[in-house]
Structure formats: structure tokens, C-alpha cells
Amino acid sequence: MLRIPCPWCGERDETEFRYRGDASKVRPAADAGLAAFTAYVYERDNRCGWHLEWWLHVGGCRKLLKVVRHTLSHELHAVGGPEDQLSPPPGLTR
Amino acid sequence: MSAPESQSMPREIPGIRLASCAADIVEIAAFHGRAPELENLAGARGLELPVLGRVAVASDQLALCVRPARWLLLAPPAHPGATAAHWQAACGRAGGAVDLSSGLAAWRLAGPQVRDALARACRLDLDPQVFPAGSAAATVMAQVAVILAVLPSGLLLLTPTSTARHLREWLSSTAKPFGLVSEADVTVGGLSGDQAT
Amino acid sequence: MNPLPKSHATPARAQRVSSGRYSLGRVFLEGLTGQRGWSRAWAKATPRERYRVVVVGGGGHGLASAFYLATEYGISDVAVLEKGPIGLGNVGRNTTIIRSNYFHPENIRFYEYSLKLWEKLERTLNFNAMVSQRGTLNLFHTEAQRDLFTRRANMMRLLGVDAEPLSREAVKALVPLVDLDNGRYPVLGGFLQRRGGTVRHDAVAWGYARAASEAGVDIVEDCEVTGIARDGSRVTGVETTRGHIAADTVCLAVAGHSSRLAAMAGLTLPLESHVLQAFVSEGIKPVLDVVLTYGAGHFYVSQSDKGGLVFGGAIDGYNSYGQRGTLPMAEEVAAAAVTLLPGLARLKVLRQWGGVMDMSMDGSPIISATPLEGLIVNGGWCYGGFKAIPAGGLATAHLIARHAPHPLAAHLDLERFAAGRTVDERGAGPFPYAH
Amino acid sequence: MRGPGRIARGLLTDPDRPVGFRFDGRSMQGLTGDTLASALLANGRRLVARSFKYHRPRGIVTAGPEEPCALVDVIGANGREPNRLATTLPLHEGLVAESQNRWPSLRFDVLALNDLIARFLPAGFYYKTFMAPGWAWERLYEPLIRRAAGLGRLEPIVGDHAAPAETVHDHADVLVVGAGTAGLAAAHRLGTSGLKVMLTDQDVVLGGGSLLDARWSAWRVSMCTRLAGLATVRCLPRTTVLGAYGHGVFGALETLSPAEAARFDGLRERLRIIRARRVVFATGALERLIAFPGNDLPGVMLAGAAHQYLRRYGVAVGRRPVFFLNSDEAYEAVFALSGAGIDCAVIDVRESSLAAGRARALGVEVHGGAVVEGACGRDGVRTVRVVEKGHARRELAADCLLMSGGYSPATTLASQLGARLTWQEPIAAFTADLAPAIGQIAGAARGVFGLTAAARDGESAARTLAAQLARPVGAADPGVDLPPDADATPIAALWEVRGPAKAFVDLQNDVTAADVRLSFREGYEHVEHMKRFTTHGMASDQGRLGGLVGSAVLAQARGVPLWQVGQTRPRPFAQPVPFAALAGGEVREHYRPKRRLPLHDWHEAAGATFVPTGLWLRPLVYSRRQGWEAVLNEARAVRRSVGITDVSTLGKIDVQGPDAARFLDFIYANSFSTLAVGRARYGIMLREDGMLLDDGTTARLAPEHFLVTTTTANATATLEHLEFHLQAVWPRLDVLLTDVGDQWAQFAVAGPRSREVVAAVVAGLDLSNEAFPFMAASVATIAGVAGRVFRISFSGELAYELAVPAGHALAVWSAVLEAGKPFGIAPYGLDALNTLRIEKGHVTAAELNGNTSADDLGLQRMLKKHGDFIGRTLSQRPGLTAPDRLQLVGVRSLERRHRLRNGLQLVTPQARATSLGYVTSSTPSVESDGWVGLALVAGGRRRLGERLIGTSPVHDETVEIEIVSPHMLDPENLRVRA
Numbered sequence A: 001m002l003r004i005p006c007p008w009c010g011e012r013d014e015t016e017f018r019y020r021g022d023a024s025k026v027r028p029a030a031d032a033g034l035a036a037f038t039a040y041v042y043e044r045d046n047r048c049g050w051h052l053e054w055w056l057h058v059g060g061c062r063k064l065l066k067v068v069r070h071t072l073s074h075e076l077h078a079v080g081g082p083e084d085q086l087s088p089p090p091g092l093t094r
Numbered sequence B: 001m002s003a004p005e006s007q008s009m010p011r012e013i014p015g016i017r018l019a020s021c022a023a024d025i026v027e028i029a030a031f032h033g034r035a036p037e038l039e040n041l042a043g044a045r046g047l048e049l050p051v052l053g054r055v056a057v058a059s060d061q062l063a064l065c066v067r068p069a070r071w072l073l074l075a076p077p078a079h080p081g082a083t084a085a086h087w088q089a090a091c092g093r094a095g096g097a098v099d100l101s102s103g104l105a106a107w108r109l110a111g112p113q114v115r116d117a118l119a120r121a122c123r124l125d126l127d128p129q130v131f132p133a134g135s136a137a138a139t140v141m142a143q144v145a146v147i148l149a150v151l152p153s154g155l156l157l158l159t160p161t162s163t164a165r166h167l168r169e170w171l172s173s174t175a176k177p178f179g180l181v182s183e184a185d186v187t188v189g190g191l192s193g194d195q196a197t
Numbered sequence C: 001m002n003p004l005p006k007s008h009a010t011p012a013r014a015q016r017v018s019s020g021r022y023s024l025g026r027v028f029l030e031g032l033t034g035q036r037g038w039s040r041a042w043a044k045a046t047p048r049e050r051y052r053v054v055v056v057g058g059g060g061h062g063l064a065s066a067f068y069l070a071t072e073y074g075i076s077d078v079a080v081l082e083k084g085p086i087g088l089g090n091v092g093r094n095t096t097i098i099r100s101n102y103f104h105p106e107n108i109r110f111y112e113y114s115l116k117l118w119e120k121l122e123r124t125l126n127f128n129a130m131v132s133q134r135g136t137l138n139l140f141h142t143e144a145q146r147d148l149f150t151r152r153a154n155m156m157r158l159l160g161v162d163a164e165p166l167s168r169e170a171v172k173a174l175v176p177l178v179d180l181d182n183g184r185y186p187v188l189g190g191f192l193q194r195r196g197g198t199v200r201h202d203a204v205a206w207g208y209a210r211a212a213s214e215a216g217v218d219i220v221e222d223c224e225v226t227g228i229a230r231d232g233s234r235v236t237g238v239e240t241t242r243g244h245i246a247a248d249t250v251c252l253a254v255a256g257h258s259s260r261l262a263a264m265a266g267l268t269l270p271l272e273s274h275v276l277q278a279f280v281s282e283g284i285k286p287v288l289d290v291v292l293t294y295g296a297g298h299f300y301v302s303q304s305d306k307g308g309l310v311f312g313g314a315i316d317g318y319n320s321y322g323q324r325g326t327l328p329m330a331e332e333v334a335a336a337a338v339t340l341l342p343g344l345a346r347l348k349v350l351r352q353w354g355g356v357m358d359m360s361m362d363g364s365p366i367i368s369a370t371p372l373e374g375l376i377v378n379g380g381w382c383y384g385g386f387k388a389i390p391a392g393g394l395a396t397a398h399l400i401a402r403h404a405p406h407p408l409a410a411h412l413d414l415e416r417f418a419a420g421r422t423v424d425e426r427g428a429g430p431f432p433y434a435h
Numbered sequence D: 001m002r003g004p005g006r007i008a009r010g011l012l013t014d015p016d017r018p019v020g021f022r023f024d025g026r027s028m029q030g031l032t033g034d035t036l037a038s039a040l041l042a043n044g045r046r047l048v049a050r051s052f053k054y055h056r057p058r059g060i061v062t063a064g065p066e067e068p069c070a071l072v073d074v075i076g077a078n079g080r081e082p083n084r085l086a087t088t089l090p091l092h093e094g095l096v097a098e099s100q101n102r103w104p105s106l107r108f109d110v111l112a113l114n115d116l117i118a119r120f121l122p123a124g125f126y127y128k129t130f131m132a133p134g135w136a137w138e139r140l141y142e143p144l145i146r147r148a149a150g151l152g153r154l155e156p157i158v159g160d161h162a163a164p165a166e167t168v169h170d171h172a173d174v175l176v177v178g179a180g181t182a183g184l185a186a187a188h189r190l191g192t193s194g195l196k197v198m199l200t201d202q203d204v205v206l207g208g209g210s211l212l213d214a215r216w217s218a219w220r221v222s223m224c225t226r227l228a229g230l231a232t233v234r235c236l237p238r239t240t241v242l243g244a245y246g247h248g249v250f251g252a253l254e255t256l257s258p259a260e261a262a263r264f265d266g267l268r269e270r271l272r273i274i275r276a277r278r279v280v281f282a283t284g285a286l287e288r289l290i291a292f293p294g295n296d297l298p299g300v301m302l303a304g305a306a307h308q309y310l311r312r313y314g315v316a317v318g319r320r321p322v323f324f325l326n327s328d329e330a331y332e333a334v335f336a337l338s339g340a341g342i343d344c345a346v347i348d349v350r351e352s353s354l355a356a357g358r359a360r361a362l363g364v365e366v367h368g369g370a371v372v373e374g375a376c377g378r379d380g381v382r383t384v385r386v387v388e389k390g391h392a393r394r395e396l397a398a399d400c401l402l403m404s405g406g407y408s409p410a411t412t413l414a415s416q417l418g419a420r421l422t423w424q425e426p427i428a429a430f431t432a433d434l435a436p437a438i439g440q441i442a443g444a445a446r447g448v449f450g451l452t453a454a455a456r457d458g459e460s461a462a463r464t465l466a467a468q469l470a471r472p473v474g475a476a477d478p479g480v481d482l483p484p485d486a487d488a489t490p491i492a493a494l495w496e497v498r499g500p501a502k503a504f505v506d507l508q509n510d511v512t513a514a515d516v517r518l519s520f521r522e523g524y525e526h527v528e529h530m531k532r533f534t535t536h537g538m539a540s541d542q543g544r545l546g547g548l549v550g551s552a553v554l555a556q557a558r559g560v561p562l563w564q565v566g567q568t569r570p571r572p573f574a575q576p577v578p579f580a581a582l583a584g585g586e587v588r589e590h591y592r593p594k595r596r597l598p599l600h601d602w603h604e605a606a607g608a609t610f611v612p613t614g615l616w617l618r619p620l621v622y623s624r625r626q627g628w629e630a631v632l633n634e635a636r637a638v639r640r641s642v643g644i645t646d647v648s649t650l651g652k653i654d655v656q657g658p659d660a661a662r663f664l665d666f667i668y669a670n671s672f673s674t675l676a677v678g679r680a681r682y683g684i685m686l687r688e689d690g691m692l693l694d695d696g697t698t699a700r701l702a703p704e705h706f707l708v709t710t711t712t713a714n715a716t717a718t719l720e721h722l723e724f725h726l727q728a729v730w731p732r733l734d735v736l737l738t739d740v741g742d743q744w745a746q747f748a749v750a751g752p753r754s755r756e757v758v759a760a761v762v763a764g765l766d767l768s769n770e771a772f773p774f775m776a777a778s779v780a781t782i783a784g785v786a787g788r789v790f791r792i793s794f795s796g797e798l799a800y801e802l803a804v805p806a807g808h809a810l811a812v813w814s815a816v817l818e819a820g821k822p823f824g825i826a827p828y829g830l831d832a833l834n835t836l837r838i839e840k841g842h843v844t845a846a847e848l849n850g851n852t853s854a855d856d857l858g859l860q861r862m863l864k865k866h867g868d869f870i871g872r873t874l875s876q877r878p879g880l881t882a883p884d885r886l887q888l889v890g891v892r893s894l895e896r897r898h899r900l901r902n903g904l905q906l907v908t909p910q911a912r913a914t915s916l917g918y919v920t921s922s923t924p925s926v927e928s929d930g931w932v933g934l935a936l937v938a939g940g941r942r943r944l945g946e947r948l949i950g951t952s953p954v955h956d957e958t959v960e961i962e963i964v965s966p967h968m969l970d971p972e973n974l975r976v977r978a
């Protein structure tokens, strides 16, 4: 079971959060066109490794968290808010 | 060789006392970067807005913070909507106020075994070492959202009204082995009174 | 790690020893001589330098695709490359349910075709995978659910597929353990597909492997594909832990790992990998004679021939490549179990595990050509690809051999996402964690 | 002393408190403190079970939770509970247990025939047989197999009462699993450094291996006393850690003592979810079996088990035991039994050892360099066949054979956390390496055998952790010296003694060494293939006794070292766990919370039938009668005069801030920045893929203040959709979102007379059509309460929605009813609401099914032409606007009496197998006295006026229908604007 250290609430069980998927996807500009939006909505790197993702803390502060998690070991490397630039541990991109 | 829980309590002394708290509940929230203004204007009204994860008690008001730049204020009941309207006006362009007096039920739980009973659903560590007096947190219990705050008189629990009865039923059945009694309603002022747990 | 040796241009059949036909008579005769006459169910092949078709992934779909390529389409110059031992991926860890009750008519046709292939599987393969058509029963608890199921059942019946509504009483008669009035979400009725059921999962992999091997396919275990060789937009082979293997066509059938393999070819797929968990209880004498699904929560259950109740719930809901179970899911599934079947309360749960599945953006699978010539994808099976193994294998073989989609699987192409032709059974939208 | 086997006073048994129980109908007596197994052994009972496949006679093999054979059904208040382990089942007065998997009786079991034809039933025989005829599998073979399979029988008594259950959440700095000397020492040391420690052991008492050694009593007692005196240490005996789930989370099953069970209303066990910063696995080691012919006969046991029965319960498992062992550790049992005056013989694989020397000195007959070739006897061990180097084969008389193949450190929990296994030749077993950030492994669990060595190891693990957690390590003197460990000669690995008869590697699933070899020959040579082909290690004991032995046999067949074969993967649960315990208290009535309307009690008193929708309970109709008449009456009141309905379940989101309007313009496909204050607008939200997400009415209460309403079904999802996009996509916007769903009760007052009724309760608001037109919104005082009035209509009639704080709902609702009395106002439920909205062509969840686009529902004109909004780009895809997509239409049945059904498929008479679409919602009509509905039909908008056949094959029904506009009522909207 994941324990996610919410920057606002402290460490909480995964059951308090709602997963919202890949956070490396940035919504294209309004006029970016079909291909850009298709990629935004449908295409996923789906890494086996460090993954940048959204979790909404619905059972706590209701803040949206950005999390760097390893999708195989489930280790958490970093947790922050939407504006934070988070990256995987150096040298370990996959 | 035995767990603290196994030291059974004599049945006559209720482990848990539950009282409803009639209060106006208003949530105020600051727009980007305007939290200090809300703190000032609350301060001017005799209410200190606590930092995240804390509750602050004034004579007959109370403020707690479980969401960044948002505070829940509890005050004695006034004319419906009046408290919220007052705060809405006060917030001006620094933030907004929303009336939640009917949206949240407020209970006070007191007694020596409140923490033991709540550990049956609450995933937070309520050990006084970790969650001492003055702490506040939003979490989920028995699949229902709750806000908990440690007050001198016991534990304040806020929960959405539509599921309050469910939570109450759940609590009565869970707390039965510890002994649960209902007490007369308390006021916001009564919450801060020191009725040692 | 040293790459394992690779044989050079050895004819495929030279090293293959047939395991002979399986039959009651032979088991009996072998019994007289200490069962000493059996040989390997499938030959452990050493990879050759090139094949006409390389299928990556020795799971159900990979093995079935190879089998049908060899038997239905006459292409036996095929290797199945499996990174570990075959059959230990999702085909070896799923809850074994087969059925064809779907909403989309295209899906109904496809899964129904699969069901028909299951029905004759043991004769096709000469391997008893214990296809057990004990029925799948979906319970409903609200009028809205009844309406959805009615619509689905009607569509099935229009297409000649069996589906029947059951009253509360009929549900109780079929599953005495059900508590119809379980306090929170009473059972209003159910829909039964009698031809649905279960199949002994491991045996599916072994049976296809044995039959494919007999038909001339090389089954190469401990051979992990680590790269995909390209010549421009044409795929020319694969790199593996056992060296380079050239191929005219490379087919990815790696279930939960499709994205990783596609990335090796420079493609990004509309997939996320998620874990689905399953559980098994201790063995008991028969108490449940159908596959049962709860409609008011994520829980479904059947009883294996060995006596354990095999059950599962929803996906974990976040990207994961970890084949493990979690505690919240165990709690959730058990709560649903006790609510629906209170009599299970004292039965003990033995084991919990997980499988990594590729959840697609519309919850339906992908059997498709790709922008790269010579690269075929069989994937996106989500939590329902076991039942599709025969049809999926056949359709994949068809696509490889005929360079055109199998008519029953034409709707499962990759283009559908960009085009807005998604096949979204649940209407959950492009959120794999919600399907 | 009860029973012939009771030769001494046990550590746990009370000789003064006898307990009566029944096994297979026979009354027997044991002592308080006994397990069923110890009591049976004390009574001289050896045969207690039949095996899974061959129905061979089986006895008790172990003294703990790893028992593979002695499984029984217990018949009690909850019915027949299968597969209880006799070895952990506490004896209590009146216990009724029965053996399993035998017919007609344990002694004479018909299916023991299987054993005779076993040669035709090797591992996996069923994959090769039962293939013809095709129909016979389900009808003939499978039922036979299924009936033969499974051990116990589950016969629940399904009463009304739910068995109590609970889940407890725990937190600790360090969790110590296992309270042997390693665990006790670790917990003590950690406790003295002030860390919050949880110490759990699956056993009913703390002590682990030290319980078996009298020299350790003083140390153990002192430890337990000291631990009890440490405020930050909690000791939980009877608590098995079931699984290690990562992130410091562990699941544990605590079995309650009888006293505590009584206090907790008969609760039997609780699931503990433990969160710990670090863990110490001090889980000890598990003794292994040896595969030799006849190693499953009743009387063949683990050596350690015999030791436990003697020490714990004062029971001798036999009077003439022969030990078969290969390590010095196993001699502890020899010393104990011979010390109790039992005449022991030892067959030691090793030619000589220190322990053998010590045993000989005590007068024990030791055969070095010898092996047991077989245990013989019909229903139990009578003789043991021994081959000894330099001797002729001989038979030793024996009444039990106590085997020990060595000890495997209990690594399963560590493995679950991804620990790597390393082969340790000196102990012939695997050990695990745990990452330091997770915790430590100590004692026998790490291959450190010997009680003192383990205690020291536990201490050192504790020191490491305390240092990691930055705690000063204090002196932790137990006050009692550690008795020294004896020097030991290393183990000589021995896995199998081959012979003609069956030698089992899995005693519960009846897997033999020969099965493992067959599996190899057939190519199932990976250990996980072997497991699945033979079912080795898949029984309720999960291969704890023989798992490694099976691997060893496979390794031998493959001709590779054992470490290369490895072991199968361990998974939760370390011990089978009842569904009830996993489920906890949130079951049945409490499976999901019930959301109740503020007026729930009023609705109930008014006779409402409730329907669960999501978490809500909503009034469906105010009548307990079945059928449409009551519904139509309610709906008719609305069409003819006035009705009132509770729509408080709608989601409500308060949206405030300088950027509120901009934000809503992004969220909604239509515009909200152009909405005037005091007005409401119907809006649709798309998902980014262009499909409809939700719809609802949103009002502008002030320039920077909106109230968004969502459908009941999508309330949660919509709130999260807004929160997500505000924070992830437009974080700069200054907008506050607050869920006010529970704050506001909302009632629709609908019908031609609604204005008069509403006017009677609302103060200070001019309700005339000019002053308060359709889609107006305003704050107002309603029956004295500050609320809001919206002129919106879902029914198609002139209507108002009144919103008041939920705490005042009853007062306001009552006032409206009072005011409506002259007009015959009546409440209407969800069914009537549906009737009304279907006639009007309004959509709900049935049409907003996640696969419908705005175009499908005829709402394409609402999509704003300019500006960005969620779903804008992808909604333009040809796939979403194709003319042959399923489009919303109205349908009506041509023949009045013919009912429509939701889920009807629509076909043409020419192509009855090709569905053109389906009916989503339907109702008898108030207006037209027939059935009407909404449907999604391929190219539906082009088909207005077409006649189709609605067919429900599952009901054997067809009905002729006509496609009409979905706006079946008042298409010009005259009524709502009246």
C-alpha cells in the first residue's frame, strides 16, 4: 500500500487519494490541433520506472499533488504541488 | 504480555461520550497570495487563524485549518446565513466565504477510549505524541470524510451531514465495547472548556 | 549475463521430439510402466537467426497467434520469444473467466467467436484445458443496471448469443449462498450466460505451446526482447538476450508490457499498465457452481476445480508494473464478498497476487498494424483478454498472414483513437484507471 | 493428566481444568490450554485426516500454523467451518470437530481406492484425459472431480446477524515480527531507546524457540516483564503478520483470547493494519520434512513438533520414537524426549556430530551415516526401515518417526518486499537480504541459529535501527544471563531418500517426488511450472514444510544446483485469513455509507419507497404499491396543478473569484461569462475526448460568484474534474471551489400553479413572468429562511427550484406543502420525475452514458464557436459527428397498451438481427396515454416518423414504435415560460 506524503497533510494511505494519471502531459494550446490533442488525451509513455503523476487528495486537503513514483518498486522520489518541477533521481530515468 | 487494549475497562465508566455541537460553520478561503489579509481581518475579530494542521480556540469561536489558505470557522448559531454573510463581506476581494452550517455536522467526542475506538476506522495516528492538543486534520473514516481537531474538552469531529447518520451508526456499533453515551449538546464555547478526557 | 547459445540454421524440426497424442488409454498404459514414457510437452527451442514471424511474448495471445499461424495460415517459420518461462504472465494469473456478454455488437461477435473456439479447444489442441461452461451470472441491484443488462442481453440475443434474465428467486436457487437482501444493495435479479464459464488457465498456455510446437513453431524461453531492429520505417527483427533475430514480421503480444516494447520501436501506444489483483481461498467442497459477479461493488468469484474460490475486484487504479497485491484491495474485495455471500465469512483466503495488464484508453483491445511496416500489436487486453485468447490469436495470425484485419477484429485497430471510433464498453472515457 | 499420552505437566496446560470435546463423534477430554491436536495426541489418536487426492490416512505433523495434514471441520454456532488447523485450534468445552474428505468414515474411506490406482493418476493426468466426448466434461468428469476435490465442507448458517469484525489501524516506529529470543531482545532494546515498538507473535505466548528450553525461562519471564513496563512497547501475541505491503505497511491478524472476545461481542479476530518506519523480521526458521517412502504415515512428524508437544502440553507423541535428522539443532528434541524418560533412537545422516556424541552420552541409540528408507505400517508407523553404512538394512520398531530435514529461515515476508534470496551452503537454506531502509532480519530468520546467538543478533539489529532513527541506544540489560549455545556440527543436506513407494514433498496436495520428476520429464522444469503442474506448495500450508524439498528434487532431476532452481514466489497471506477478518466492519448494511436526504425521515413517514442511487437513498414513489398508477398520479399532479420533489441529491459547487467566469468558460462547452447576474443557464461539460461528461444548470449569483449544479450520478466526478483542471491546467486562475452539496436542500416546485405556491412562501421577490422570467435566479427569503430561488424546469412545466440550508429543509418544505394545499400539491418521487423529463426530452445518466457526444444528443449548437474549452478540439473529430452515429430521438409505441422497456433494441422488420439502436428511458405518458421513451438510434434525426420494431428477446417481446422528436411535450417551451 502506498503511503503518500502530502505536503499539506503529511503521510497518508493511498486510499485517501484519487489517481489522475500521467502528469508529464501538458494540455496543448487551444489551437494546437487534432494531433496534439490526440497525443495529449491518448498517448502515454507508460514507463516502467520513474513516473510523474497526479494524485488528488480527495480525502484530505483536496490539493492536487504531483508525485514521482517508480512504477515497479512503488518507491516515491518526490511529491509536490502542480507548479513544482519534479524530476526522477539523477541517472535513473528508466 | 498483554496489549494495552486488552486491559478491559469496567463497563460502568463509558469510554466515549458523544455530544453534538450546534454551531454556525463558515469556510473562508483566500485568493492567491491574499491569506495574510484574511489573517488580519480575522485577528481584528478576535480570531487567530491557525496554520495548516492546527485549530485555534477563542472565547466562543474556533478556527481550524486543514486545507492550505482555507479556514473553517465555528461560531455560535446566529440567524441562518448571517455569519457567512458577515464573513463574505469581511473577506472583500481577498477571498470568499461559504456557509457550511448545514453541510457539516459537528460532534465532540470525549472519554479515555476515544482514540482506541477511532483507531477502528481512522487511518491517522491519533497518539497524543503525534497528534497533540491543537492538531487538526482532514481524513476519511468508515468511507466518510471527517475533520478531526484536538480541543481541550475532547475531540472535535466534523462530517458531511448527508452521511452523518451513517457515521453515527457506525460509531455506536464500533464503540459499543468501550461504552458510548450521548451527552447534551455543547456550544462552541463549551468545546474549548477544559473537560479533561 | 552471458547470452545463451543460439543455433545456426538448424532445421526447425530436427530437435523436436513429439510428445505424442494424449489420451486416457495412453495415461493408462504409462501407468503400467511408471509414467516414464512422457516427453516434453513443448520443445525447448534454441533460437535461429531468422524467422518469417517472430512473436514476442509467450503468454496466451502470443502462443495462440503462433499456433494459428502454423495451423490455419500455413506459416510455421515462427518463433515465440518469451523472456522467462512461458505462461507466467497474465495467462497464468487471471481469474479464468470466459464469456461473450458485451455491449458493442462488434465485441459480442468477437468474444462469441472466441467462446466457440473454446468450446472445441481440447479437440483442437489435444490438451484438456478444462473448459467449463458452468455459466456466468451478473447480478444487478438497481433499475439502471437492469436496463443496461437488458440492453446488453437483447443485443446478444439479436446476434444469436445466449443470455437470459433471472429473477431474484432464480438467482437464489442457483447460488444459495447469495444474500438477496444484503442490507445495502439488495439483489434485484441477474443475467446469466450459460455458455460462459472458466478454463484452467495454465493449461491454456501449455496446450497452445505444445500444439504450436508440434506444428513446427519454435518456443524460445528465457529470451527477452531488448530492442526492435528497424530499417527506416520497416521492422527487420529483434534484439534479444540471446542475440539478434531477424524477422519479416514482428508481433508484440506482451500484454502489460506492450508500451515498453513499442517504445523500443519508437512508438507510443494509447496504453497504461495497471495491476489487477486476484485471490484464492482454501479448497473446500463445491459451494458455488457458476461464475458470479456482484453489481454493487467490484467483486467476482468462481470456484476452481481444485476447490478454492478464485476471486478478484477492480484494478489498483494507478500505473504499475508490480505483480503484487495490496491490502486495501484485499479489504475491499472481502467486504463485498461478505456482503453478498455472508456465508463465506469463516472461509479462509489463502493467497493474493497481481498481474500487470495493459489498460487501453477505451477499455477494448488492440489487434492492429502499426505505422511501422512489419510490426503488429496484439495488446490492450485490459482485464478481459484471457477469454479472448483463441479469437485474439486467430485474428492476430490472420492479420500477419493476410496483411488485413480479420473481419471480426477490424474494429480493434489503433487508428480508432485518433479517429474517434473508440469502443468504450463502460463509457469511462480515456482514463484507463476508470475502466 | 488426561489421556495416555500425557506424561508431564505442560507449559500451557492446566491439569486441574479438564475440557470435554468431540472428534468424529467420540467424546474425549483434554486440558485447558490444549490445542485440538495436543488433546488428540494425548488421547493416543493418530489418524485424524485423509489426504487430498489419494485419501491416504494422515496424522498430525506439526505443532503450529504450518500444519499440512491435520485439518478438521469445526461445527459451531456459525455452521460448519472447514479447514481449521487442529494444531492451532484452542480446545474449549464442547468443541465439536470432524475429520474431512472421507466417506463414509475416516477409517473406511471409499476413495482410498484412489491410492490403489495412483499410478494412473500422476500429476496433471487430467490434462491428457477426459477430452471426449465433448459434452462429458461439464456433465460427467468435472462434477466428479470437483466433488472429490476440496478438503472441508463449508456449511454456513446464514442468519440475520453479521458476525462482528473490525479493522484496527496501528502506527509504530518499529514493528518487530516474531517474539523468539531475537525478537524479544530487539523489542527490548528498541523500547529502552524510547522508540514506539510493536512486537507481534503468531503464538499465544511470547518466547518462540526459547519456550522449549527450560534454561531460558528466567530470561524470557524477565524480558516479558520488562517489555510490559515500557510505555512505548506494545506486545501482541496471537498476532500473525500476514503480509508485507511496502511503504512500511503490514497486515496482521490478531486472534482474540476468549476473554477479549467476550468483551468485544464475540469478535474472533481483528485485522491490524500496521504502519511502521522500520521492521525487524525475527520470524525464526521452519523445520523441513524429508522425502522418503511413507513419510506421510500417521506418526511421522517433525522432530520439533514432538518437542513442542512435550514442553507445551506435556504430551508424548509416542513411546518409541525414531528420529531421522541431519543437524545438531534437531537433537534438542531428542534431548528433551529422552530427558522425559522416552526411549529414543536416532538416525543421523551424518556419520558423526557433536550432538550425536552428547546424545550417546545420555544413552540414546544413535545410528550415524544412516538414512530411513521407509516408514511402514497400515494406519500409522509401526516400523522404520533403516540403512546404515556398513550395516545390513534393518527394521526398527517405532510408534512414531520424528523427522528433521533442517531449517529454512522464514523469509517470506522479506521476499514480499523484494528481498533477494541467497543460498547459504552451511545451513542448506536460503536467506534474504533486506534493504536497510526497510529494516532488519534477525535471528534464525537470518540463519543465525542458537538462542543466544539469536538474542545477540536481535540486539544488534535493534542497535542498527536505533542509530538509523537517531535514538540513543541505552543499556538494555535483561537482568538475566544468556545461557550459552552449544557448539554445533554443520548440517548435511538431505532432501530425499528414493524408494519404490510414494515419498511426499507436499503432504496436503499429495505431491510426490516422483510427480516432480514427471513434471521435469514433461518439460515443466522451471520451479513455477513444476508448482503449477504438480500443485506442489499450493495447499493451505503453501509448501512451508516441503517447498524447498520439491525444489531440491527438481534440481536433482535437472542436474543443476538447488540455488539455480530456487523457490516459488511467496505471497500474502502468511496464514490463511477468514473473509470476515479481511472485510472488517464495513460490510452488509455498512458496505457503503448511506447518504440520506435532509428530509429522509419526512419522506419515510410519507410512505416513500426508497431506491439506492449511488450512495443516496432517494424517494422513488410515495407509495408501497407496485406499478405505474401511483407514479402517474404524482406526475399528473405536476402537469395539471402543482407538485414538489426533493432534488437535494444534485451536486452543487460554489464557484467564486475574479476568474470564476473564465474558468467556467473553460469547463463548459457553452459560455458562462456572458451570463447575467441573477440568471441561470443550462450547460454541458465535455471530457477532453469530446464526449459529454455532465450537464446541469449554473446560476450567476454575483459577478464573481456562481453556483454550479451537477447530476446526482456525476456529482463527485464533476467536482474532481473541476478541481483537477483548476489546479493542473489553469492554476493561475483565482477561483475557489467549494462543495456545497450537503449544505443546500433543494426542492422543485413544478406545475402550472407553482407560481402561486412559491409566491406564498417567498418574501421580497416579484415572481411575475416579467420580473422573474424563465431561467431567473435570485436570493430570497423562503418561509423566513435565507435561500435562493431559481426558475428552472426539468419537468417541462412552469417550475421553480427553492434552495435553503439543509438544516431548515423541513420548515421550508412544510411551508410549501401548506401553501400548496389549496392546489392539491403532492410530493413526487424519482419515478414521476423521470416520467416528466422523458416526455420533455431531457437527458439523464441513461443518455449521458459516456459514449454520447453533444451532437448525438442534438446539443451541438451549444458548443461555443470561439474560445478554448475542455473537449473542444476532439469533439470535432469526424468519428464523433458521423451521421450514422447513435442519435437521441423520442419513441412512442404505436399500440397504446404496448409497453416500452428500457433496453429494447430497435430493428427494422427487414433486418431483425441488426440493431439500429436502443431505448434508454421509457415511461407511460401522462400527456398521451401511451408509452413514450427516449432512444439512441443510428442516424436517428433523419428517421423522424419512421416505424421500427422494439425487441426484447430476453422477454420475448416485440413492440412497434415510431421515431419522434425527443421533445415530445411542448416543443416551443411555452409552458416553462408561462
Ligand SMILES: Cc1cc2nc3c(=O)[nH]c(=O)nc-3n(C[C@H](O)[C@H](O)[C@H](O)COP(=O)(O)OP(=O)(O)OC[C@H]3O[C@@H](n4cnc5c(N)ncnc54)[C@H](O)[C@@H]3O)c2cc1C
Residues within 6 Å of the ligand: C056, C057, C058, C059, C060, C061, C062, C081, C082, C083, C084, C085, C086, C087, C088, C089, C090, C091, C092, C093, C094, C095, C096, C097, C098, C223, C224, C225, C226, C253, C254, C255, C256, C257, C261, C275, C276, C277, C278, C312, C354, C355, C356, C357, C381, C382, C383, C384, C385, C386, C387, C388
Ligand atoms: C488478476 C487478473 C485477472 C484476470 N481475469 C480475467 C478473466 O477472468 N477473464 C479474462 O478474460 N481475462 C482476465 N484477465 C486478463 C487476461 O489475463 C489478460 O488480458 C491476458 O492473459 C493477456 O494476454 P496474454 O495471455 O497474452 O498475456 P501474458 O500471459 O501476460 O503474456 C505476455 C508475455 O509477454 C512476455 N514478455 C513481456 N515482455 C517481454 C519481452 N521484452 N521479451 C519477451 N517476452 C516478454 C511476458 O513474460 C508474458 O509471458 C485477468 C488478468 C489479471 C491480471
Ligand SMILES: NC(=O)c1ccc[n+]([C@@H]2O[C@H](COP(=O)([O-])OP(=O)(O)OC[C@H]3O[C@@H](n4cnc5c(N)ncnc54)[C@H](O)[C@@H]3O)[C@@H](O)[C@H]2O)c1
Residues within 6 Å of the ligand: D177, D178, D179, D180, D181, D182, D183, D200, D201, D202, D203, D207, D208, D209, D210, D239, D240, D241, D242, D282, D283, D284, D285, D286, D287, D304, D329, D407, D410, D442, D443, D444, D445, D448, D449, D450, D451, D452, D454, D455, D574
Ligand atoms: N523450528 C525450530 O524449532 C527452530 C529452527 C531453527 C532454529 N530454532 C531456534 O530458534 C531460535 C532462534 O530464535 P529466533 O528468535 O530467531 O526464532 P524463533 O523461532 O525463536 O522465533 C520466531 C518467532 O516468530 C514467530 N513468527 C514467525 N512468523 C511470524 C509471522 N508471520 N507473524 C508473527 N509471528 C511470526 C514465531 O511464532 C516464533 O515465535 C534458536 O533457538 C534456534 O536454534 C528453532
Ligand SMILES: Cc1cc2nc3c(=O)[nH]c(=O)nc-3n(C[C@H](O)[C@H](O)[C@H](O)COP(=O)(O)O)c2cc1C
Residues within 6 Å of the ligand: C092, C093, C094, C095, C096, C201, C278, C280, C304, C306, C308, C310, C323, C350, C351, C352, C353, C354, D528, D537, D538, D539, D542, D569, D571
Ligand atoms: C485460477 C487460479 C487458481 C489458483 N489456485 C491456487 C491454489 O489453489 N493454491 C495456491 O497456492 N495458489 C493458487 N493460485 C495462485 C498461484 O499460486 C499464483 O499465486 C498465481 O498464479 C500468480 O503467480 P505468482 O504468485 O507466482 O506471481 C491460483 C491462481 C489462479 C489464477
Ligand SMILES: [Zn+2]
Residues within 6 Å of the ligand: A006, A007, A008, A009, A010, A057, A060, A061, A062, A063
Ligand atoms: Zn493533503
